[in-house]
Amino acid sequence: MSLNRTPLAAFTCDDDDGQHIYLYYQAPNGDIKEAIFDEASNWAPNPQNTSTVGTAKLNTGLAVISWDVGQQVRVYYLGQESKIVERCNNGQGGWDDGELTGKYQAAPYSKIAAVNLSKTGANIHVYYQDSTNKLRETISIGDWPEGTTRLPVAVVGTSIAASINFDPNRSGQIWLYYQDTDLTLKEKWYSGSNDNWSTGSFKATNVFPPGASLSAALWGFQNDRVASVDENNQLCVTPCSGPWNSTVNIGQVTITLSDVVLISVGGGSEPASALRMFFQEAGGAITHFASSDGDTWSLVTQNILG
Template sequence: MAPILNGSPLAALSFADGNGAHIRVYYQATDGSIKETFYDDKKGWALRSTDVIGKAKLNSGIAGCAWANGTQIRVYFIDTNNKICERIYEGGAAGSWHDGTLSVSHNFKAAPYSQLSCIGYDQNETLRVYYQDTSNKLRELVFDGSRWKDGDNSLPTATPGSSISANAHKGRAVRWIYYQDTAMNPKEIQFIGGSWKNGGYAPTGVFAPGAGISAAVYGQGDNSDLRVLSVSDDNRLRVTTFTNKGWAGTKNLTNTITASKVAAIVVAGTKTWTRAYYQAEGGKVAEFGSNDGQNWSLMQTSIPTSN
């Protein structure tokens, strides 16, 4: 079994059912395979050793989302021909993986260095995938229930290989995208009132091209709290906080390996439990988290990965 790639793309998702909270983390092995490691409340962490989600171009993006209490999971990746692929998991504990419509019936191409993000039905009325094209423009794909089509074409141009982190608040019909602009500054755009607007996210620090950026959103009613995790040029995992009082600055959390990516989630079934997955050392993925949105600590030095 091939070991995890250092600087591997990372994706994470969470769902809840009658057995509690569940977390799925996706990463890439050195042979290009997309692997899954998972957490279940009643069993803890384990590696899905028999499952290979797909085989992707090395260092290209992974995205994942889930809904219907985890009976529907989607994982997106880019194959060696730069095609955006979709794998579907259906059926809960007794389910299995198969190719989705995006793989079978379409041929949408991304830049070879593109990262990916997706928004699922748990967050939005429409399933959406975000990627970077060969002109370095961010692009959106939208699923209309039977086929995929190009979505909003007004998204900005990003630095090549920019992280892409898309989130939505279903109750408010608001979407956010976090990325790096052409000057390598981490940026936020927000879809509200029918159009995209520049947001106020501006973390302190210096960021290398393709720096890890991932946002988690929670809240109720008209309030949305955001925790945006990033990896700075000095190999530090950082968090920038937004509450109903506005942006509250950037805080250093811990060290990472060079070029570590990060994947952030809110644990399903909780109001504020936030978890971030990153590489603290070669060959491993660590978990950092907060249960109140303010105080952060190391949760796991290493979750299970192939080695």
């Protein structure tokens, strides 16, 4: 069972056994848990894990990245003193602290986002909010130095979402989404060179409460989809098809301030790949939606934890 309102993070990978989705959530005692979907066994707790990923602050920020077809996994959250924790799968069914653990102090209400710019190694960028409400970046180069200082101040407890593109012509680029102090949802775009961060054209057209959930995934090489929950607890998606289009309610109500996670299950390739979304429509339960066209959504599993 998850928290009544749990943070969520997920990634996907394919191997000879088919498609796998790894979903991370928080139990009522603070433990970060892992559930796995595959085509043979549907949803189940990881049978190789005899322990939890780790124990986090309740309602912590939560992020995950992976590479090497899911053999290497890194999970990020806040520890009890609001320092960033990195947990690494050790290949033996357990988890160990990574080098980032304890290095940076986040605001106690900070959320976390992470991306890996490499499919075969670690080029990890982690984003969080500090006590002045400024967004911060740290990068897995050597001893995890601070990255850009050009990110903005955001609303207290802003959601942070990030996406990347493996198109050879756009590799190394990062799209970062957050909530501004005026409560509008904004985008910062990194071009891949010379600390060149600029304001993107993303604009969600619904009204959002402070701390509204955000998640982003690539839909084909050129287009993003940004999922969010508006002030009426409506689950909505803002699509990009070259330009950004109007925000669309997908006809699903969530619990108040439900977290939401959106992933591409095809790796962000052309033609556009399928999407999966996870959120809470009831406390303690996690719902799984799917889209094959990026715009039309259907229920897969109402409560993946049973």
